[in-house]
Amino acid sequence: MTSLFTAIFNMSITASYIAVAVIAARLFFKKAPKIFSYVLWLPVLVRLIFPFSFSSIFSFLSLFKTNTTINTSMIEYVPRNIGFMENSAIDIGIDRINNAISTSLPDAAPAAGLHPIQLMFTIASFIWIIGIAVLLLYSIISYVRVMKNVTTAVLVRDNIFETNKITTPFVCGFIKPKIYIPTGISKHEVSFILAHEKTHIKRLDYLIKPFSFLVLIIHWFNPLMWLSFTLMSKDMEMSCDESVLKEMGNEIKGNYSNSLLSLSVKRSGLLMGSPLAFGESNIKSRIKNILSYRKPTFGVIILTIIITAVLMVTFLANPKEPYTAERPSSVEYTIENLIANKTPYVGDNSKVVALIDALPLPEGIIRDTVRLHTSNQPYGITINLKTKDDSYTVPNNINTNDFYRNSVILFSLIDNVDTIEYMIPAVEPYSLVYTREYVVDLMGEDIRSYGENEHTLKSLIDQLDTIHTMDVTKDNQIEHYLEIIMSSPKTSSNPRDYIKAHQREYDNILKMGDEALIYLLSQFESDNISNDLRGHIIMSLSKDLLGITDEGLLPTQWYSQLSANVKLPDYIGNVSDSLEQLVYNTTVQQYSLPNSGFTVVAPTILGVYQEEDKVKVFVTVYYNRYKLYGKTLYEMGGGIIPGAITYSKNIDGSYILDEYLEAMDGSYFGKSIKEYCVMPISNEEISGLSDKILDDYKNHAGRSELLIKNLIEHLRANNQKDIELKKKTGQVVPLT
Template sequence: MSITASYVAIAVIITRFLLKRAPKIFSYLLWLAVAVRLVIPVSFTSSFSLLRLVQPQGRSGTGFMEFVPQDMGMQKHPMVDAGISGISHFINSTLPAAAPPSSANTMQIILWIASIIWVTGTVILLFYSALSYLKLRSRIQTATLVKDNIFETDRITTPFVCGFLKPRIYIPTGLSEHELAYILLHEETHIRRRDYWIKPVAFVILTFHWFNPLMWLSYALMSRDMEMSCDECVVDKMGDQIKGSYSTTLLSLAVRGSGLRTGSPLAFGEGNIKARIKNILAYRQPSSWIAVGSILVIAALVLGCAADPKPLSHSSQLSAQSLYSGYDMEKLMGNKTLYVGNHIKVGGLIGGMPRPSGLEGRGIELQTKAQPYGVTVYYVVNDDTVVLKDGTISGEAFYRNSVLLLSLIDNVDWITYSIADPTGPNVDPAYSFTLTREKAEKMLGEDVRPYGKDQTSLRQLIDRLERLNFNETGSAV
């Protein structure tokens, strides 16, 4: 969720820059897409998804994006797919290999320590936020009611809204009448938009993703957009002539003190004073076409970031260009995967390979809980007159496909094809073909994984396998 939200945050930051001349309310609304990604692990799928640009792994039909395998600590070679090959390679090069089953698993120990650190950091931030809020409440207990929901006290230096069910505006003493008008309109805008709920909720979300620097940056920029959009609302309602005096009010409040930095209160004048003043002085009411254009950009970005990429459909009629000796090269390269636990990719690889006539697929089974890790592909005979020759099935096609799978699945150790014959006397599989990575490397004299780097290398491997004859034990002659 945090990785996905990071990509969305980058898209929002870039869009904010493109919308710098538009009212800040539009930039403020953009952060909704990041919040959705941080909170909800599933989403709807759509062909219009910006996440397609980073090519994340997806679980078909679930709307769940997977960047880290759930059995990461159990894999022989733990892998992370960050969606961008360069980032994935950098991360995976730093991950330790899992230890043998009889000894401590280094990866599991690291994940356990990281979990403790994450929980500790979350608890500390939540405790800090609660303590800051209670400290603030104690400072405003003696505030005097001015009118309606407005209270005044000399124990604060900057105005803010406080309260979740009955929000109140607290102002420092000594404000002039025109300063008070600006401040009240600003804080009333916060209340009308329910910002006194949004900012605390955003901070709570941040505490669960505190380890991600992009989320801290997003929270800071969201808070800035929130304040600037309220400033612009004041200018819209009171006119451009108040820009100078309103900016002076902001500056004078900043001089009084550093403000209340508790993580949840919406403090008027809290930080970013220079940027807010520059925005007020440069602000112009947008033309209708800028407003409409900004709304369309926001709608497109929120929809594109909230949706998961729809899995690309593969036509049943494969083009001649994509086929090579019966192998769908585009499908094979598109489903190349770092770890065997990604059943979507493994299934895609098997679907891109030729299947002997007379057999019907019955699914796959992935062994990822303990090493060695493997794949079992199940078939059933539906036409024994086509399959059987001299009372048996030739294993050449299965062994060739096994070598291809070993080259395209980075951490798989063995491939098994299990064929059941419902017409036979036994319920157990009638035929079974198994090829281990060790046997494949001995057979070809080298590691087969480098052949999976591109289509050219994969074609060379296919040509090489076509020249080999496999006997019943899987040996090549």
């Protein structure tokens, strides 16, 4: 319901902009036939009903520089997931209003179970529903009372009835509308009164007005929509008056005006959706319009039609956003193909694979094999990826948001899939796992409903752009689950009660394995842990991941007694060749990151070239970072990167580092290697060297062996015995 109210709220804001424009246009159309002013209210009605529209560079809404139009099919001034955003923000296209609103909105509280904004919108949605119910009930009662008054009406002819229970003529009925007139009306008045009411019937006003009022009830919280409905009703009646004058001639102006005055009624604001009455309010304006009416010339009509058509298009169109490389849109997705392959079952192999193949992947990566897990719940999909060629591996800084976006779309289109795993083909392959529970928690709703049709799926993809800039790494997932675990029960002081209340979230962290353990232990290392609830839950998770069952220690005590948490220095090579030793020292320094563990390198020198006092070394380096907990060594991340190191050689034979160039990622990999395979002074290319480097890069077996050899040597040099290496693949390798 909150999501529905947010969507209605966004539509109401858009309609408000269009309504203001229509009110301004009415002033321009002051002397034009009122039928054009009446027609101009159609875009407002459409905006109040439909959340999506077509896009055009001529959209009126382009005047408002919002950052909320994504793919331009929908506009969200208030993000649907605002209750799950760390920093709440609203963008309505007016900077001062944006700043005033956004700065007044409360941000998420880390330990809170419910975001304040989420609570506000939940309460607002309940008030909205109550308002709709009250207005609907009042309107129904009012309509029933009107119909009760005409139960004794006598048929005069056709669909015309006469009764002494009413004071003004009106049209009533939805399927077969009837005209009711009061008794005692003179014969000369009856003709143009009937002409007025028949015009309403001919134009279907008897349906348009009640329907518009029903839409108004849905948007009852917007005062501008009440004004718009009043002005629309006024334009409806004036245009109807003009139609009668056009049909019967200007000579009836006096009698027509007198009849309006004598049969005028004052309606309650809450009865505006009741039957169309001849003597509606705004009598003064209508009489003035009747007396001043002149039949427009053909040229005026043509010009007004053109202007009205142009305004209609600009009011109905959404702004067309320029394409930006940093901002993906649903254009990248073949919406029709995705919807065509929607399936309730993860075991539907052909459709599931078709869905996966319809989703874009980061540059340089393609799908390999797909494995469907259908024997037991949770049902899952494993997507094995590979590079387009063997010339490079996936970069360490690959944008995981791409995989997150694809996973959300798959969760919306495959009803019973619970987990989606991507196997990333890095030097040491690793996986990214997304669960339906995590996506639902982040989005704030069950996203299966977005897979119903093309429009709903496009709206989901557009929403994902809001989250696209968020860091949806596993670290953030862990923190998200921790917040949920700590949210309840507030009355308990026992950490186990919180874990039992949120066992699903606790288990989701455990499923992340070593990556979760490394993050949790890093919280201890960075002094982010105290002996509070969060500390106890993180300690419990760490123990479960390490397989430790000791009890009775506070989190800080427990970590301090994890005595094997030895902070080792970076590896120092020990080779006989002075230049090779220099390369070891340089590459260790290049990839050292003390906060992420100690670094070990395994460089392969592929060429050494000297030109005057410059020495250029071409090397491919396998590096990795490690952390030691207990007797287990964990991989923190690394890579294999070709590079070119340039030194200046002094007279005494020593070297000074001038430049360290690395091969670039993706499609620039081979090109960047060729560009740095030149001599530093003459800038002449070294023949065949780039091909040699690329050929060598296809086989890392020798470098892998050298890295393990150097790691073992480093551990022994630091008196570390009985150490095992737990690789990201889960394999455990004894080292010392």
